[in-house]
Amino acid sequence: MVKLTKAFPDDDRPYYAVIFTSQRSEVSADYDSTAERMLALAATQDGYMGLETVRGADGLGITVSYWRDLEAIRAWRLHGEHTLARERGRADWYRGYRLRIAKVEREYAWGEPL
């Protein structure tokens, strides 16, 4: 029997996922502390709904953050400290990345909550 539950049972509005896929460079200075700071800062933004992030041993990473609407995503993009971190990311920490903004239409969960 498959148990399916909604992630956000109290909120049936559509919401958005920002899928950030990236390949790290060899530069490590300031990366970990800045990444931690960005995760903590994102979580304080209006419209933030959650985040999942994984990086593999080969340097490929996927971070998916969830947001109430496009306005919340836009406000986070324009945040000054986040903008500086992105510029630093392009200068130092990433070889390349891809960003997709997608509207979540269906959702299922099974087993222990992630």
Next chain:
Amino acid sequence: MVKLTKAFPDDDRPYYAVIFTSQRSEVSADYDSTAERMLALAATQDGYMGLETVRGADGLGITVSYWRDLEAIRAWRLHGEHTLARERGRADWYRGYRLRIAKVEREYAWGEPL
């Protein structure tokens, strides 16, 4: 200067992302071979557009696959071998997972192709 490119420049139709976030169990028997087989099999399906997958040392994984439309996602879900693998996954390989189907509305890329 930020270089932004479309991922699929020849195809401006909206497409879909399937975001599969999972936490592995301690059971490893048959997992790697089945996971490899599923990635290879997915790539042969009509409407498949690509896939990114990362698993961290703590067992948390994110796999995002990209599809032309909801019909292609549905056909892959109903594929017999995929259905059996999912059942095995719930019985043995995963503590829990979450699946989101999302329509990609905007996309940006920077640097080396991923």
